[in-house]
Amino acid sequence: MATHEFVEMFRERCRERGLTFTHQRQVIYQAVMSAKDHPTPEAVYEKVRRRIPSISLGAVYKNINTFIVAGLLKEVSLHHGTLRVDANLGAHHHLVRNVCGSIVDLDEHDVEPARVRTKLPSGFRVERQNVEIVGICESCVRKQSSQ
Amino acid sequence: MATHEFVEMFRERCRERGLTFTHQRQVIYQAVMSAKDHPTPEAVYEKVRRRIPSISLGAVYKNINTFIVAGLLKEVSLHHGTLRVDANLGAHHHLVRNVCGSIVDLDEHDVEPARVRTKLPSGFRVERQNVEIVGICESCVRKQSSQ
DNA sequence: CTAGCTGCAAAGTCTTTGCCAGGAA
DNA sequence: TTCCTGGCAAAGACTTTGCAGCTAG
Numbered sequence A, B: 001m002a003t004h005e006f007v008e009m010f011r012e013r014c015r016e017r018g019l020t021f022t023h024q025r026q027v028i029y030q031a032v033m034s035a036k037d038h039p040t041p042e043a044v045y046e047k048v049r050r051r052i053p054s055i056s057l058g059a060v061y062k063n064i065n066t067f068i069v070a071g072l073l074k075e076v077s078l079h080h081g082t083l084r085v086d087a088n089l090g091a092h093h094h095l096v097r098n099v100c101g102s103i104v105d106l107d108e109h110d111v112e113p114a115r116v117r118t119k120l121p122s123g124f125r126v127e128r129q130n131v132e133i134v135g136i137c138e139s140c141v142r143k144q145s146s147q
Numbered sequence C: 001c002t003a004g005c006t007g008c009a010a011a012g013t014c015t016t017t018g019c020c021a022g023g024a025a
Numbered sequence D: 001t002t003c004c005t006g007g008c009a010a011a012g013a014c015t016t017t018g019c020a021g022c023t024a025g
Helices: A003-017 A023-033 A041-049 A057-070 A138-145 B003-017 B023-033 B041-049 B057-070 B138-145
Strands: A092-097 A103-107 A125-136 B092-097 B103-107 B125-136
Touching: A003 A023, A023 A041, A023 A057, A041 A057, A125 A138, B003 B023, B023 B041, B023 B057, B041 B057, B125 B138
Parallel strands: A092 A125, B092 B125
Antiparallel strands: A092 A103, A125 B125, B092 B103
């Protein structure tokens, strides 16, 4: 995509969601979009700094959060804020409640594993797979609808 | 399991791994084992404090880390330390490299989703599923074997 | 007795917040 | 002009570290 096209597309997405278009936002968004991996805010900051040396890390955080709230970006992990400890050493999967944050186990035998139909990067050795079934529990549904 | 049995089992696990058995460790381990969800260090601390009021949060952190290194406990998320941003809004899955931490996308169509064969908690509404294929990449294998 | 652990407090990350000057609409 | 944003610095949350006294083996 040409730079001009990208800028216009971003301008349109900002308009749709009522966000002010700024140069900083455009560069931050492009930095995330062009990353193959899923960068940390620090990595985004380093990338943006090459084009806007005066950018602050705080602005990167603020805008990443703004974009997440606006639905322009997502977080990879639902529970990155704090360590979660697991005493279940066997293979198992997780049922994650995306509102209250509670995580409970699903036994390995209750989940038929996902199958990958594509070729993985050469030399990649699969050790295991984690499946997260993400949703909302009954009591959170009630709380939301009673608001 | 009776308390006495549990203590002996834990004492044995400590012996196997060369860890000193202490009352604090035993209570911390039991607090995690008995939790249905996957508690945060803070939650473990609160639980342990009911039995050992003098326990410090630092001791809880130190021991959780000791247990993880010893293989007695695991972390739920491989990337909880910092936010990871995802610009791919469509359904997709992740290939996670557990040594270097890099995360790349797997297209939704390249993964046949997992299927849950058990009954989920009543009223739980599934929104999506995340599949993480976890392993080690070629360059990390080389680095490890050259050490 | 010795090594290793505990509690305490200080320090270190990662992230958010408050403020004011400056830019977008 | 009016509102919102950006940069800066301080504060806040989560976690680790250093140390002196105490406990397990």
